[in-house]
Amino acid sequence: MSSSAPSGLRIAVVGPISGGSWSIAAASTRAFRRLGHHTTFINNNHFAPVLAQARALPAQARSQREVEIYMQAAAQTKERLHHLKPQWALYLAQAPVLSANDLAPLRDRGAPAVFWFVEDFRVFTYWKRAAPRFDHVWTIQREPFLQLLGQAGVASTQYVPLACEPLKRRLPVTPDADALTFVGTGYPNRVELLAHLAVPGLKVHGPLFSRDPRLAAHVAHDGVLPHNALAGVFARGGINLNLSSTIDPTKFHERKDFVNPRTFEICGAGGFQLAEALVPLEEFFEPQVEVATFQSVEEARDKIAFYRNHHTQKQAMQAKGRARAWAHHSYEARLQAALESLWARDGDRIAKAKEPEVAGGPRGAAGGGKAQPARGHARNMER
Numbered sequence: 001m002s003s004s005a006p007s008g009l010r011i012a013v014v015g016p017i018s019g020g021s022w023s024i025a026a027a028s029t030r031a032f033r034r035l036g037h038h039t040t041f042i043n044n045n046h047f048a049p050v051l052a053q054a055r056a057l058p059a060q061a062r063s064q065r066e067v068e069i070y071m072q073a074a075a076q077t078k079e080r081l082h083h084l085k086p087q088w089a090l091y092l093a094q095a096p097v098l099s100a101n102d103l104a105p106l107r108d109r110g111a112p113a114v115f116w117f118v119e120d121f122r123v124f125t126y127w128k129r130a131a132p133r134f135d136h137v138w139t140i141q142r143e144p145f146l147q148l149l150g151q152a153g154v155a156s157t158q159y160v161p162l163a164c165e166p167l168k169r170r171l172p173v174t175p176d177a178d179a180l181t182f183v184g185t186g187y188p189n190r191v192e193l194l195a196h197l198a199v200p201g202l203k204v205h206g207p208l209f210s211r212d213p214r215l216a217a218h219v220a221h222d223g224v225l226p227h228n229a230l231a232g233v234f235a236r237g238g239i240n241l242n243l244s245s246t247i248d249p250t251k252f253h254e255r256k257d258f259v260n261p262r263t264f265e266i267c268g269a270g271g272f273q274l275a276e277a278l279v280p281l282e283e284f285f286e287p288q289v290e291v292a293t294f295q296s297v298e299e300a301r302d303k304i305a306f307y308r309n310h311h312t313q314k315q316a317m318q319a320k321g322r323a324r325a326w327a328h329h330s331y332e333a334r335l336q337a338a339l340e341s342l343w344a345r346d347g348d349r350i351a352k353a354k355e356p357e358v359a360g361g362p363r364g365a366a367g368g369g370k371a372q373p374a375r376g377h378a379r380n381m382e383r
Contacts, residue, residue, distance in 0.1 A: 005336075005343035007036035009350065012086035014077055015041060016094030017069070018048040020261070021118050023227035025092040027165050028116075031331035035339075042080050044073045044096055074102045081105035087353040088112045088342070091134070093119050100133045111353040112136060112346045118162060120258065121145045123247065128152060135346065138338060140258045158341055161284070162261045163334040164268025166326040167231045178308055179203060179238025183225055184262065187245040191215065193276075194243075196297050199304055205233065234271030239304055239314075242266060242275035242291075256280055267291065267325035272318040274303060284329060290321040 011032050015025030022045060029041040047069055054065035073096035081089065082105040089106055091097060091113065106113045115134040117127055121141060131137050132153040138160035139145055146157045180201050182194060186208030194204060195214040205221040225233065234240050242262045246254065255278050263281050266273040273291040275281055287293045292307065294300040307314040327333075343350065 005339045005347070009037045010085070010087045010354070011037050011039045012081060012084055012089040013039060013041050014089060014091040014095040015043050015045065016092055017044045017051050017073055017096065019094050021092040021094050024118055024162065024261070027331050028090060028335060030165070031335050034332055035336060040084055040086070042077050044077065047073050070096050070098060074098050078102050078105055085109065085355055086111060087350045088114065090114045090116060093117050097130065097133060103133060109353050110349050112349055114138060114342065116160065121148070136342060142257070156345055158338065160334065160338045161259055162264055163329050163331045164264035164325055166330050167235065167269045176236045176238050177311060179236055180241065180304060181205070181233060181238055182241040182243065183230060183233060184243065184245070186211070187247060189246050190243045193297060197300060199301060230265060231269040234266045234269035238272070239274050239307060240266045240271045242273055242279055244276050244278040253278070259284060264325055264329045267321040268329070270318065270322045272307070272314055273321060274300065285321060285324055290317060290324050292317060
């Protein structure tokens with residue numbers, strides 16, 4: 001068997017019903033296809049409208065209805081896997097897996113199941129029951145989470161941070177060099193920081209901010225911004241804020257141990273990024289060279305004023321951040337590296353799970369059609 005993962009593997013990517021990890025599942029599917037793998041996206045998003053309706057019910061009825069919906073999604077996913085017969089499957093956080101039996105179509109054939117937990121393990125603790133069901137767990141956090149997973153019975157873990165889809169086409173957007181933009185959910189620390197920032201031109205896209213009278217006039221979009229609209233917002237040429245998040249008001253100044261997706265998405269879209277220093281991005285981008293950072297509201301105001309008046313310096317940093325994202329932090333690069341490690345650990349099982357192709361070619365698109373190999377190679381809180 002080759003020491004490196006071959007192309008043309010048959011992969012299933014299982015997405016959640018809704019939430020931030022849905023867009024990661026979709027992006028991962030596209031990346032695997034560009035890498036030359038026959039990849040099916042098992043898209044559970046069609047359950048989202050009925051789930052939203054259920055969440056408007058009284059507590060007891062809501063709980064019962066939510067369980068029913070997740071059971072339906074898990075059953076349909078299991079049926080798809082039974083017919084698709086992938087060589088391995090990648091499940092994103094919040095994917096409908098209610099028990100180990102939901103992985104039977106993979107286990108029966110010896111095909112590995114991988115769980116990519118793209119959440120903060122301290123906030124979303126369902127990993128304790130979900131992670132041990134899988135053969136491999138990918139995380140966006142290192143220690144102590146990796147050790148905790150081992151203690152929970154997970155034999156194989158790997159640190160796999162998030163990434164971006166490089167935007168290599170020109171967007172039909174009108175540049176707004178003076179725009180100051182934030183996209184995300186109104187966690188308490190974000191509301192307080194943006195309210196105290198009080199900078200003209202601030203535009204906020206995301207849920208919960210309109211509840212605060214100090215920010216209501218700055219809300220450009222009250223709700224979760226569709227993922228396919230993000231790149232256009234980030235690429236408009238203004239200043240994009242990247243803020244940490246916490247639901248605990250006593251931990252406003254606690255440095256995170258993972259990098260949120262905005263860190264990569266802003267640069268991947270070619271936008272200029274001004275990030276709170278609590279976001280530990282030094283591993284991925286060089287501060288003050290590829291992205292700007294700040295440690296206080298006062299420093300944020302100073303840097304916003306500086307870059308609004310020094311477009312040459314801003315554009316130079318913007319270009320360097322984009323180059324770094326495209327070269328090192330694309331989903332293709334991230335998932336190729338993760339797949340190589342997976343192959344080194346479990347390549348024998350993946351190879352043995354290969355079956356002769358059925359008439360009509362490999363299975364592919366979300367609706368069950370053919371996947372065309374590329375030429376060349378959660379909760380509902382948006383981070």
